Amino acid sequence: MRVYGVTGWxxxxxxxxxERLVAYLSARGLRVSTIKHAHHEFDVDADGTDSARHRAAGAGEVLIASARRFALMHELRGAPEPSLDALLAHLSPCDLVLVEGFKTARHPKIEAFRASEGHALMAPGDPSVRALAADAPITGMDRPVFHLDDTAAIAAFICADCGLAMPEPPTAAMAERS
Structure with a gap:
């Protein structure tokens, strides 16, 4: 399982x-999973549901399942936030895990950058940032810079950087044979 991050302010x-990378790579037959870091409190369960009631009663983990999906909710109850490695251990095998956030973790990343937001680039001080995806030209960088909307080039770079062969998209002839 290869891990690649998308970081930025x-x-x-x-x-x-x-989102674009997942759609692009999945359409080419790669199994892609994601991990998203949130800096705020969040809930994936609605108040009043049976599973929410189980958590409120004190369950450490609640797994809710249906014919379409399942979700495992793990209550930390004061324990430290799990590391990226600990979270990766919970995922099923796949070709690529795209990680959004986790700025300080040491996995390879591409930095998303919008000049209009006025933030400084992270890349100059972070060797784990292997390339930039920006909405404006960036000069003087010692690593590749892609346009933020050039999904194909960014996907190809990520796959090459982590040693993952990216298959060609299915053609109409291939779809007819299956």
Whole structure:
């Protein structure tokens, strides 16, 4: 399982880039999973549901399942936030895990950057940032710079950088044979 991150400051375009990369790579037959770091409290369960009631009663983990999906909710209850490695251990095998956030973790990353947001680049001080995806030209960088919307080039770079062969998209002839 290969791991590659998309990092950047708030409103830099990280989520949109991850979404486009997942769609692009999945359409080519790769199994892609994601991990998203949140800096705020969140809940994946609605108040009043049976599973929410189980958690409120004190369950450490609640797994809810249906014919379409399952979700495992793990309550930390004061324990430290798990590391990226600990979270990766919970994922099923796949070709690539795209990680959004986790700025300080040491996995390889591409930095999403919007000049209009006024933030400084992270890349110059972070060797784990292997390339940039920016909405404006960036000069003087010692690593590749892609346009933020050039999903194909960014996907190809990520695959090459982590040693993952990216298959060609299925053609109409291939689809007819299956």
């Amino acid at each position: 708030k409103n830099a375009g990280k989520t949109g880039l991850v």
